[in-house]
Amino acid sequence: MLGSTDMKAADKHSLSTTIVALIKQKIVAGELNPGDRIVETRLARELEISQTPIREAIRQLAGEGVVIIVPNKGPLVRTFSAMDIFEIYSYRAVLEGMAIRLAVQNASINDIRHLEQFYEEMKKRLLDDSIPSLQQDSGYIHHYIFKLSKHSVLLNMFEFISFRVQLVNRIVGKKFSKEREVSEHWELIEALKQGDPDHAEQVMREHIHRSYREFVDIGMFDRTELAQNEWI
Secondary structure, three states, rough: OOOOHHHHHHHHHHHHHHHHHHHHHHHHHHHOOOOOOHHHHHHHHHHHHHHHHHHHHHHHHHHHHEEEEEOOOEEEEEEOOOHHHHHHHHHHHHHHHHHHHHHHOOOOHHHHHHHHHHHHHHHHHOOOOOOOOOOHHHHHHHHHHHHHHOHHHHHHHHHHHHHHHHHHHHHOOOOOOOEEEEEHHHHHHHHHOOOOOOOOHHHHHHHHHHHHEEEEOOOOOHHHHHHHHOOO
């Protein structure tokens, strides 16, 4: 977690960016929840800085759709609707489908071997009771596929969408079991190994779509509204 020491070390140019990262960390960690007001004066006291860079950071977060500015209330952490969930996951399916299509064409034998070795380590962590979740491992596999795409814009978009996925999962309390994380991600490595871009893209899109469909079963959102928004 970033703290006041990091704030003091940051130069003026990077300070607001550091604060953006801090606020995002607080949201993902549950220190800030959907609908919560971000109190600029409180955050300034906590970080021992002026409110100016905090306001700049909040403007950036508003531009990213992470917070909303409400008249007479100030900046609030945004809440998510069923349509938001659909838009996040359908957008993610397109991005990751393209990423793995390009990754198939670029991946070397060593790249495949690296993912296979990482997956074997992931399976070992499945048996370690001190590790409660393998979501970071799953995220690494997805991020590595984006890196293999060698497409800088796609990689930047991954950073944009991955935060939203983390946020949505935290909001709805959606946690995959460790067994699920392991079983669901071998198919992506196998698709890379097969070397067929069309097949790999289809596997990835179906992989993302399964995650979306689970929101229909959670019951937090209107089932009809979620079910009518499909892309496969």
